[in-house]
Amino acid sequence: MAHVHEHEHDENAGAEQRKAIWRTFWILLAITALEFLIAFTLDAGVLKTAIFVGMTIVKAFYIVGEFMHLKHEVKSLIWSILIPCIFVVWLLIALMREGGSIFDLR
Amino acid sequence: MAATAQPNVKNVWLGGVEPMKASYGKLMMWFFLISDTFTFSALLVAYGLVRFSSPAYVGQVADFVASPAYWPIPEKVFDAIPFFHGLHAPLVFVGIMTFILIFSSVTMVLAVEAGHRMDRAAVEKYMLWTILGGATFLGCQAWEWTHFIVGTDSGTVVKELINGDWVTHTVFGANLTQNQYGPPAFADFFFFITGFHGTHVLSGVILNFLVFYRTATGLYERRGHYEMVEKIGLYWHFVDLVWVFVFTFFYLV
Incomplete structure (x- = not known):
């Protein structure tokens, strides 16, 4: 600083x-x-x-x-924080769809 | 590495070098926050999965009646505010809580800014406001939990299959197995998600107090910088950020 x-x-x-x-x-x-x-x-x-x-x-x-x-902050720090969060978004969407399909199968 | 041939270049292995131009402590705080993000995401993703695999309420919002048979509408569940018993004020209290937490985030970042100027009195002042905001939020959450656990005046009539017989009884409030507002899983997620967040707020308030104490005793002034305020500030903003997501995914949609 x-x-x-x-x-x-x-x-x-x-x-x-x-x-x-x-x-x-x-x-x-x-x-x-x-x-x-x-x-x-x-x-x-x-x-x-x-x-x-x-x-x-x-x-x-x-x-x-x-x-x-x-x-x-520097770009490398920004991306090291943002990229892992993409997996979270993916998991959220995937498991919400999965939940919908569990509901249909019940 | 060309660095070995240049005598003026600092040795990268002996400290003093800041990767990503962030100090060791700040970088480690960021990495901790990323791992904490995953923990909170796991809870919210599980909530999404269970919600989408449970029956949704079909029909007019105005006619909504709580039942364990379908997922509740949050604004019909969280509609109470302290001192106004029986008043239907959907999401007002949780809105106040959101405001308190955002405001405490502002006072925190003002403390960080004051630290940059080495203004000890201002850091103390803003840290106290931040502690007050955090403590108020915890108090609000304690009330919210009490209301959720105790339940409404009328409760909900539930038909249950116990030992082969259908038994009708009235459920008041919620715990981990019974819930007057909807399926038991709804109450479970409420307790786990807001409880886990509340634990973070509690530890944040404790850390904030520690920072205030060390500012007041002049430790950071002797040290020559207020970086600890920044590091704890990162944690505090993260707690605020998580609440923004909890507010949207648990209370709004």
Whole structure:
């Protein structure tokens, strides 16, 4: 962390960063509020589920990217975190289909 | 390796080199979080499998009545808030919990930012807010669990085959074998998934307190950096991230 060794107690130091943090917070809050709106206005179905999953991924992107700072790390670190998660997505889809087929066979 | 011929290049085997430009501690925290991701995914994937292999509720949402015969609609199960007994407020309480956790994530990242400026007082302040947020979330979860275990006033009438006879009885609340809201598996997943997440929040609060204590006693100031705040911060954001997924897959869809 070479770029952060600014030991002088400057009031403006990190102001840009703090602005980005609060912006991320408002985005996350707005998405959560929107999720509530959709939960009570839209009928259950594939579209509703797709919207919820999409919004969850957007929220995850902001939390991991901004709060956990992954967006600003080197590419190799970003990919070492993201690639294993692809297997999780695959397993989720595979076992949900499997569950549907278990239901049909029962 | 050409490095051996250059006297000024640091020896990669004797420390001081940061692969992926992240310190040892931060990199190890990332690897731990990836393994923890797999654990939580296993629980959520199992939930998806069981949910899709169970009968779904067919019919109007407004007419929904809880029964062990089909999977419940979450907004019909989690519709209570403290001090308003009998009020139908679907998902409001869990929404408040989500807000609390996201907000505590913000105060955590503000503590990390203050650490970069070596601003000890600000780190202390934001760590205290983060601890408060985490403790409030745990309190909310304790209430939510109590409500889920105790159940509603009327309960659900269940017909069960016991020793060859059909027995009708009323089930109140849920435990690992009986559930008034739906199939027993629904309650099992509720306890395991939110319980496992709650355990993470608890250990997060303990770690946050430790970081606060060591900030307050000036350990990180003497050390010259607040990297520990960053490392514990990564863990805390991960806990928040998991809740975002639990909120969607358990409460919304």
